[in-house]
Amino acid sequence: MELYWWSIEVLNGPARPARAWRDALGGTLTEAAVTNGAYDWHWQTHTWGVLFEIAFASDERWELFRDLPAVRAALDAVPDPINGLLIYPGRGGSSGRTQPRRPRPIVGAGAAPLPEEDTPLLWAVEGGQPPTGPAWISEDTDRSHSQVRKSA
Helix, strand or coil, X not given: CCCEEEEEEEECCCCCCXXXXXXXXXXXXXXXXXXXXXXXXXXXXXXXXEXXXXXXXXXXXXXXXXXXXXXXXXXXXXXXXXXXXXXXXXXXXXXXXXXXXXXXXXHHHHCCCCCCCCXXXXXXXXXXCCCCHHHCCCHHHHHXXXXXXXXX
């Protein structure tokens, strides 16, 4: 049997923590879930609030549970009514994903950066004429020749 999990996250409010909300109304939510067809449920306490995970045999059962007056009253009484309630399908908190993540899209439509042109080396020349023949040597070779000249 496939279970449909739903998560209810209640965040701490400015005046009272979500743990106090769970202590006051958690039993009501659990009883409503069990009497309306929940197969499994878990309460988790976190530093940011509490998490209630519920598993039903179908999404229709979830909708029946969600529309109960006791459930509506409990969800209306969360510590932070504006930003403190998150309800979503699936398991929540730090349970991980049920499906592997898809690869991210390639940034810039997969374009690789254009190759940069090599800048030509600049040489200091005597008399304004570029060197020719064996005098035109790399910088490393020039250093080795100058070291040989200095040692001689």
